[in-house]
Amino acid sequence: MLKFAQPTMDEATIQGVVEVLRSNWLASGPKVTEFEAALSASFGSRPTRVVTSATAAIEIALQVCGIGPGDEVITSSQSFFSAMNMIVKVGATPVFVDCDLDTRFIDLAQVEAAITPHTKAILPTYFPGALGDISALHALARRHRLRVIEDAALVQGSYWQGQPIGSFGDIATFSFHPNKNMTTIEGGAIVVADEDQARLVEVLRFHGIERLPDGTRDVSVAAGKFNMSDVSAVIGLHQLRQLPALLAHRAELAACYFQHLPALPGLRLPPHGTPQQSWNMFNVLISYEQFGHTRPSFRAALQEMGIGTGMSYEACHLTSVGKQYGYHEGQFPNTERIARETVTLPLHAAMTPTDVQHVCTAVGHVLRPA
Numbered sequence: 001m002l003k004f005a006q007p008t009m010d011e012a013t014i015q016g017v018v019e020v021l022r023s024n025w026l027a028s029g030p031k032v033t034e035f036e037a038a039l040s041a042s043f044g045s046r047p048t049r050v051v052t053s054a055t056a057a058i059e060i061a062l063q064v065c066g067i068g069p070g071d072e073v074i075t076s077s078q079s080f081f082s083a084m085n086m087i088v089k090v091g092a093t094p095v096f097v098d099c100d101l102d103t104r105f106i107d108l109a110q111v112e113a114a115i116t117p118h119t120k121a122i123l124p125t126y127f128p129g130a131l132g133d134i135s136a137l138h139a140l141a142r143r144h145r146l147r148v149i150e151d152a153a154l155v156q157g158s159y160w161q162g163q164p165i166g167s168f169g170d171i172a173t174f175s176f177h178p179n180k181n182m183t184t185i186e187g188g189a190i191v192v193a194d195e196d197q198a199r200l201v202e203v204l205r206f207h208g209i210e211r212l213p214d215g216t217r218d219v220s221v222a223a224g225k226f227n228m229s230d231v232s233a234v235i236g237l238h239q240l241r242q243l244p245a246l247l248a249h250r251a252e253l254a255a256c257y258f259q260h261l262p263a264l265p266g267l268r269l270p271p272h273g274t275p276q277q278s279w280n281m282f283n284v285l286i287s288y289e290q291f292g293h294t295r296p297s298f299r300a301a302l303q304e305m306g307i308g309t310g311m312s313y314e315a316c317h318l319t320s321v322g323k324q325y326g327y328h329e330g331q332f333p334n335t336e337r338i339a340r341e342t343v344t345l346p347l348h349a350a351m352t353p354t355d356v357q358h359v360c361t362a363v364g365h366v367l368r369p370a
C-alpha cells in the first residue's frame with residue numbers, strides 16, 4: 001500500500017533517540033536547546049522556539065501579539081483548522097477571506113476590504129509548490145499597522161525571493177507532524193522578530209512561569225504547557241540535517257507527477273513550483289462528475305489499486321465553528337471549489353519516481369471519460 005504521506009527515519013536518528021533515552025534527560029533539556037539553535041540558523045538567525053505542535057505555536061503567536069476578546073484576525077478559509085480554532089480559543093473573532101485557486105494564497109484585495117478598527121492581525125497559510133506575493137502581504141500589513149502570523153506548517157524549506165520562509169517578516173510558525181517536510185513525531189516551531197518575544201514564548205509554552213531573582217517562581221499569565229521533549233528534539237536535529245536531501249527528493253517526485261499525469265480537462269494540477277519551493281503535498285482538483293465519479297468513488301478506486309489519498313482542506317467558514325460567525329455557502333468560490341474537488345496524491349521521501357509513475361497510470365485509468 002502506497003501511503004499518501006509518511007516520515008523517513010534513518011538508523012542514525014533511531015540511535016540518537018536511544019542515546020537520549022539512556023541519558024535520563026527526557027523532557028526539555030540540552031537537545032531542545034541544540035535543536036532551537038540549529039533551527040534558528042536555518043531561519044536567518046531569528047529567535048526560534050520549539051513547542052509541541054504548530055497548533056500550539058499559532059496559539060502562542062496570537063498571545064504574543066496580545067490578541068484576545070474584541071480583536072479580529074483575518075485568515076484564509078482554505079486552510080487547516082488550526083488557525084480558526086486558535087483565533088477562537090484566545091477569544092478573538094476569525095474573519096475569513098477567499099484564496100487564489102492555484103497558489104491558494106490569501107486574497108489580498110479581500111484582506112484589505114475586511115480590515116476594520118478591530119483588526120489586529122493577518123494569519124495567512126502557505127501551500128506547497130508556489131507561494132503568493134508575500135512582500136505585498138507584508139506591505140499591506142505595515143500600511144495598516146497589523147501583525148502578521150504566517151502559518152508556514154507545510155512550507156519549511158521554501159524560499160521567497162531568495163530568503164527562507166521564516167527568515168523575514170513578523171512571526172512564522174512551522175509543523176513537525178510526521179506528514180510534514182521534517183518531523184519530531186509531534187512538534188512545532190515559532191520564529192519571532194526579537195529576544196523579548198522569544199522570552200514571552202518561553203513563558204507561554206510553560207505554565208506562564210517566570211523565575212524571580214530570589215529563586216522562587218511567579219506565574220505571570222495563566223498559560224498552558226507546550227514544551228517539547230528532548231526525545232523529539234533529537235529526532236528534529238537529525239531530520240533538519242537531512243532536510244535539504246529530503247526536499248530535493250520531494251521536488252524530483254513532484255516533477256515526475258507533472259511529467260506523467262495525463263492532461264485531462266477536469267483534472268487541474270497545482271502550479272508548477274516556482275524555484276526553491278518545497279513540496280509537502282501534491283494536490284490536484286478533479287471535476288469528478290465529468291468522469292462519472294464522486295470523490296469517494298475516485299478515492300476508493302485508487303485505494304483498491306493500493307494507493308492512499310488525502311484531502312486538504314475543507315472550507316473553514318463552512319465548519320460548524322465557522323458558521324457560528326455567520327458564514328455560509330457561496331461566499332468564497334475558490335475555497336469552496338477546492339474543498340469539493342481536492343485530493344492529495346501520495347508524496348513522501350520514501351517514494352521513488354517509479355511509484356509516482358504508477359500513481360499517474362492509475363489516475364489515468366480511473367479518470368477515463370464516462
Ligand SMILES: Cc1ncc(COP(=O)(O)O)c(C=O)c1O
Nearest residue numbers: 053054055080082153175176177
Ligand atoms: C496549514 C497547517 N497549519 C497548521 C497545521 C497544524 O499542525 P500541527 O499538527 O503540528 O498542529 C497543519 C497540519 O496539517 C496544517 O496543514
